[in-house]
Amino acid sequence: MMHFSYAGQAYAGVQINPSTKSDSVQSVIERALYHFQPTKYPLRFGVSSRTDRGVHALHNTATFDWISPIDITNLVQPLNVYLGEKNEQIRILRIHSISPQFHFRRHCHGRKYVYRLGFLNEHEFTNINRDISFLSKKQRYTLRDITPATYNLFEKDYITYVEPPYDFDAFRKAIEVFQVNRGV
Numbered sequence: 001m002m003h004f005s006y007a008g009q010a011y012a013g014v015q016i017n018p019s020t021k022s023d024s025v026q027s028v029i030e031r032a033l034y035h036f037q038p039t040k041y042p043l044r045f046g047v048s049s050r051t052d053r054g055v056h057a058l059h060n061t062a063t064f065d066w067i068s069p070i071d072i073t074n075l076v077q078p079l080n081v082y083l084g085e086k087n088e089q090i091r092i093l094r095i096h097s098i099s100p101q102f103h104f105r106r107h108c109h110g111r112k113y114v115y116r117l118g119f120l121n122e123h124e125f126t127n128i129n130r131d132i133s134f135l136s137k138k139q140r141y142t143l144r145d146i147t148p149a150t151y152n153l154f155e156k157d158y159i160t161y162v163e164p165p166y167d168f169d170a171f172r173k174a175i176e177v178f179q180v181n182r183g184v
Helices: 025-036 076-085 137-146 168-182
Strands: 002-006 057-063 090-095 117-119 160-162
Touching: 002 025, 025 057, 025 076, 025 090, 076 090
Parallel strands: 117 160
Antiparallel strands: 002 057, 002 090
């Protein structure tokens, strides 16, 4: 079993999606594994959860078949070096053997998702692009990188910024519904 993390902005989700031209996290990891496997047997790589384009994962897991004389537990550092050389935003945290009966989804004990929303003040978001009359609201949102919200370099790519006006009661109700439906 492989434990890994990634910054998802460069990827078309975690799983391979044949309908997109962009790499998925899975396709990048599979390429890296094939680099260290002398034979080209299928890996049968299975990810325990799914994420969409642009979504990050602090800790995800996957299983894969490994047919090679190389001990899989010794692959973490070489895989991370390989991924780093390719400028990939994926890091392997740990790899260990599992029982052949283990199934990556059926035996998953749970999933935890963290959603981070940044609420911008009016002057931080809409006003900065007000003078650009031809921009639609959606295009102004796309230009959020030139707002003061980007001053926090450590979080700017990991927060979804929400444009005012805010309806905090609607947010609270949505969170309550989500928690009830997910059993949180």
